[in-house]
Amino acid sequence: MTQNVYRIIGAICISLSGIFFTAERIAERLSVAVTDAGFASAGISTSGMMNYPGFFDNFFVWFFFLIGLILIVIGVSKRE
Secondary structure: OOHHHHHHHHHHHHHHHHHHHHHHHHHHHHHHHHHHHHHHHOOOOOOOOOOOOOOOOOHHHHHHHHHHHHHHHHHHHOOO
16 A cells, blocks of 8 residues: 555544544533433432543544554655
């Protein structure tokens, strides 16, 4: 494969990692909002604490980031 293919696939993997991470944060925010709305309908107050997942909590986030980083390094260092 050429240098550009490694770079493009690496960039796609890193972008996919970011999309997974962002989707997890959105899901957490929505789950807290739904819970708070349910308690608010009953007239009960909640703290609304969000427990965002960390970078290493999801296997796919750091796996795709690592693979993408390795592919970009290979694409930059490979000579044709």
